[in-house]
Amino acid sequence: xxxxxxxxxxxxxxxxxxxxxxxxxxxxxxxxxxxxxxxxxxxxxxxxxxxxxxxxxxxxxxxxxxxxxxxxxxxxxxxxxxxxxxxxxxxxxxxxxxxxxxxxxxxxxxxxxxxxxxxxxxxxxxxxxxxxxxxxxxxxxxxxxxxxxxxxxxxxxxxxxxxxxxxxxxxxxxxxxxxxxxxxxxxxxxxxxxxxxxxxxxxxxxxxxxxxxxxxxxxxxxxxxxxxxxxxxxxxxxxxx
Numbered sequence: 001x002x003x004x005x006x007x008x009x010x011x012x013x014x015x016x017x018x019x020x021x022x023x024x025x026x027x028x029x030x031x032x033x034x035x036x037x038x039x040x041x042x043x044x045x046x047x048x049x050x051x052x053x054x055x056x057x058x059x060x061x062x063x064x065x066x067x068x069x070x071x072x073x074x075x076x077x078x079x080x081x082x083x084x085x086x087x088x089x090x091x092x093x094x095x096x097x098x099x100x101x102x103x104x105x106x107x108x109x110x111x112x113x114x115x116x117x118x119x120x121x122x123x124x125x126x127x128x129x130x131x132x133x134x135x136x137x138x139x140x141x142x143x144x145x146x147x148x149x150x151x152x153x154x155x156x157x158x159x160x161x162x163x164x165x166x167x168x169x170x171x172x173x174x175x176x177x178x179x180x181x182x183x184x185x186x187x188x189x190x191x192x193x194x195x196x197x198x199x200x201x202x203x204x205x206x207x208x209x210x211x212x213x214x215x216x217x218x219x220x221x222x223x224x225x226x227x228x229x230x231x232x233x234x235x236x237x238x239x240x241x
Contacts, residue, residue: 001107003100009107017116021161023124027064027117031106034061039099042092049156050089053125058086060123065105070112079105149174152181152193160196170202178209179217186214186228189221194228204233211236 001009010032017029024030034057041047041054062083066076082098085091093099148168151159164170174184182202185193198204207213213236218224 003104006100006104006107009110010103013107013110021165022158023119025119027119027123028110028113030119030123031061031064031109032103034058035099035102035106038086039096042086043094045155046094047089047092049154051154051156053158054089055087056125058083061102061106065102065109068109068112070109071105075105146172146174148172148181152185152190155190155193157192157196160193161200164200170197170200171206180206180208180214182206183208183212183214183217186218186221186224189218189224191224191227194224198231204228204231205236207236213237 013028013032014036017024017026018033019025019029024033037057038054041049047054062079065071065079071079078101082102085093085098147163147166148160148170149172151163170182171180173179174181179187180202182194182197182204183206185197203214205213205215208217213234215225215228215233215235216237218228
């Protein structure tokens with residue numbers, strides 16, 4: 001197959017087997033989801049949010065592919081080498097080529113394993129946010145014991161979703177000024193987290209204890225301010241900021 005055919009097959013796998021959030025229920029879906037998560041973390045974030053979940057995804061890909069008897073020695077060696085390079089997370093791989101190679105091998109694997117294979121419980125990732133061990137990284141004492149705030153500080157989409165879907169209060173105050181999670185992300189100009197919180201129903205016009213709205217909190221973040229205005233956020237101050 002040429003690259004275009006591989007791309008179309010990979011796109012099919014994504015659309016057919018990867019859910020909107022969380023892990024896939026099948027090995028087929030989890031393979032393609034995992035490689036794209038690794039690509040995104042390296043290329044978009046420079047692996048700043050790398051954690052044990054990313055490590056588990058990389059190892060899952062490697063073990064699934066090399067144990068399948070689908071590949072020759074040359075491909076097996078390259079698969080191992082590339083995955084090892086991903087695991088060296090302090091040197092993020094930002095070129096598309098290693099991810100494309102693994103994606104194509106996933107497609108090769110799928111062509112031999114087209115019947116959906118349920119994902120084993122041992123391959124599932126526990127997205128519970130553990131404050132112990134993370135605390136020293138994010139440097140935010142108020143986040144301890146608060147899964148949603150921890151996840152937002154890590155800018156980890158899957159952890160945020162897991163926290164919200166397990167009952168975290170999306171309007172829970174995050175500081176002494178009664179800012180909400182959305183207000184805090186607006187202050188930081190973190191557009192992906194802003195979009196995610198709004199998707200899950202965050203109040204775009206929440207006002208904190210000093211009378212500042214979410215939009216007001218984004219006043220020094222041009223792109224975040226522009227986005228918030230586009231979805232209807234309003235200033236609580238006299239005159240437009």
